[in-house]
Amino acid sequence: MTALTDLGVAALRDGVRDGAFSAREAAEAYVAAVEKARGLNAFVVETPEHALAAADAADAARANGALKPLSGVPLGIKDLFCTEGVQSTAGSRILEGFRPNYESTVSAKLFEAGAGMLGKLNMDEFAMGSSNETSGYGAVISPWKRNDGGNAPLAPGGSSGGSAAAVAARIAPGATGTDTGGSIRQPAAFVGISGIKPTYGRCSRWGIVAFASSLDQAGPMARDVRDCAILLEAMSGFDPKDSTSLDLPVPKWEANLSADIKGKRVGIPKEYRIDGVPEEIGRVWDRGIDWLEDAGAEIVEVSLPHTKYALPTYYIIAPAEASSNLARYDGVRYGLRVQPDQGGLQDMYEATRAAGFGPEVKRRIMIGTYVLSAGFYDAYFNRAQKVRALIARDFERVWESCDLLLTPTAPSAAFALGEKSADPIAMYLNDVFAVPASLAGLPAMSVPAGLDGQGLPLGLQIVGKALDEQNVLNAGLAIEERAGFTARPEAWW
Template sequence: MLTGLTLTEARAGLAARKFSARELAQAHLDAIGRLNTTLNAYITVLPEADVLASADAADARYAAGTAGIMDGLPIGVKDLFCTKGVRTTAASKMLADFVPSYESTVTANLLNAGAVFLGKTNLDEFAMGSANINSAFGPTTNPWKRTGDEATALVPGGSSGGSSAAVAAGMALAATGTDTGGSIRQPAAYCGIVGLKPTYGRCSRWGTIAFASSLDQAGPMTRSVADAGLMLEAMAGFDARDSTSSNRPVPEFHKAVGKSVKGLRVGIPAEYRAPGLPAEIVAMWEQGIAWLKAAGCEVVDVSLPHTRYGLTTYYIIAPAECSSNLARYDGVRFGLRKDAPSLDGVYEATRAAGFGQEVRNRILMGTYVLSAGYYDAYYLKAQKVRTLIKRDFENAFENVDVLLTPTAPSAAFAQGENMDDPVQMYLNDIFTVPASMAGVPALSVPVGLNDAGLPLGLQVIGRHFDEETVLSIGGALEAAAGFTHTPSIHAGAGA
């Protein structure tokens, strides 16, 4: 079944000429045609002729022996990455008709490596959300269902929910995501796939529509840990157009998977044992600890004392940066425009029509904390706490190689749940936000199902620019867990 392959398997099959890139692309286009009406994972699907032409070019490179590391592999692209000549919306009415004249660095790198783009995946508007229910193009539905409850639609997590749903359902071999406070890792956990947030600066942000510039980081969403390493190799690299891009060599990340983890020290942060943490999450965490011990790791307790301030700090800094970044959408230069008698009227009418409620909420929060009289009390203090959070991680990594935590405090919840309680919605990111605040790499790996038959993920957090150790530990967890489950809604169902 071509839609059930990993990137690594598909790459080997193409190299061995077991099937063609055209056949692989067509299988995924057919899957999108069958499932996208139900899941709404894609906002824009590329024309079939364009997709197959890219696949044919990949087949020619395989025949010539010049194939790149992603050649012929069909993937989805989160609709936050600008793609030349292809509509890029950020899931917002504000950019509903925006067609960039340039390619983001990440997508350009993937194209240069031979990837075949299938389309642009759905997300929370401007990447603001944890459930993919804030899209102007409608919510994405998780392909997983609770056991015995096929009627209830579940969220795929957010903001990269379209990418996670597409990969889990067999509508793409892999997909790009972006992670600001957990937006790769949390949806990966909800959909039973692998999600990697690289170190801040590992992947260029140039051409990626900004939410919170000091936090946003692109990363891969895949079916295996080795796939995440492979795709990151293609995505990463220095970019002089991004002042935060790190000028470091890009290792062969996928080769880290399968290496012995014997002797590595794994830290268990006391502060992540949050009060009220569901028993199923605790049990899965303890199982992960046991697996790593059996693989020869040394497990030690550590403390990240400022973790409890992570979520609060995040929801000061991220909205502040959002309010600044989104000021450019004023109806004058590009995007939606609503005419009015005065310039102020144009601004007001355009932004009222173009932005959804969650985006407006965050702009208002951000404007408030940056305003005169409140900047020192909120934003400046939050930046100081952020420094302490980063220092906690640096101190911990003097004694351990990685940290192991749950990815999310629950499995996927139903569409409509928590919608009237924004605080509860924000708490979905409680385990992912601290790593984003510190800028360290973090990986979510699916390790089992809960009693309702829904996937649960564990998170591996590592030192700055040490994705290789993170991937090695993630590979050990993956091997021990043997997670091969697929959702009830899948491209291969009935095939």
């Protein structure tokens, strides 16, 4: 018999509905798996009571013929989402012990749909990082190992590294993530799962701890494309509490899921073939092109000429917004407070922020404050905003000749923990393929496409037009079916 923890979102939902097992049995299996895998450090807080209560409600609903879309499905919730009565820290010591008296819109929607919560997932502090090493609660360890016999612990990607590791390790069937510049897609690629960043505004940002408000977007991470479609439907929808929320109906992404993309034009941006990227990345990209052709797509070469400016643009805009958003953490209203023996209010601010923020957060606050300062605002921030508009215009023009784009998700497979932490620029380069779609607010998805020479997953990214999540998901399914990716990490934890 298949272990219940081998079942993803759709299989759990359908199994509970059909009576193959109870929601309580599934929740207990996942709760036990979370406890067994504590060595991965994927969870900051475990909430078995929430998962079991939701399971009991699902079993009662089945008996009454009142099942909900996610009844019987326990999920992991990234610690960036505020959860009522449950510690929500954004991976930072400055918020240690903070228990909100409200629920984020996204998590509330998932719970209203019947899902339970296994716990809060570890993440890079305030979502700033590409390896999950900046967390105030220790690095998450990827469940994958290189096949060279070495025991170096690998990064699961970031900032949604806890979400990625939990799904890949089969200790959660699905999880929420957030994506500011690739933080769903890059970790999904590193651990061999699927993840989608929807169009900016599809999912409410209310109750999500802000990093860069014009970029942050919630999305699902799961075992496969169908599970992502199911979760995204539950997460999406208009929210009057979020001024950037799109007042549009939520499409039936799962019902309309199809791997037949006949007649769709898929663009291959020539600027994404950059120096220094391993040949294995290029080969898996070429295979992806062949798979989409086999699915009926027409392949066209396209140009996004301002791509080379995307990364520096992002690393001006995102820190600028972060420096503004993080000004609220001052030790006065909530979270950590460090009161020096001597000194006044200013000294308390300085001591609290010095103790509560980690090095990467401090670095980005400093960058952001600098580019927003009176002498440099026009030279850096305003110019970056203009370049962002040019990058968005590149995409608008490219849609005249194609419907979707196919690119690599990340410029490498997973690297070892500590391998790049001493070089912030090398770490930032992990986002080189993901950032352009974020700057333009477009839907983009990563699906696993193969393994590199060391047995580690590689992902392909599909980018679509604004609001066209359906074709992004459909192309993802076409790749998924042809890649036949079934590799999974061997349990060592």
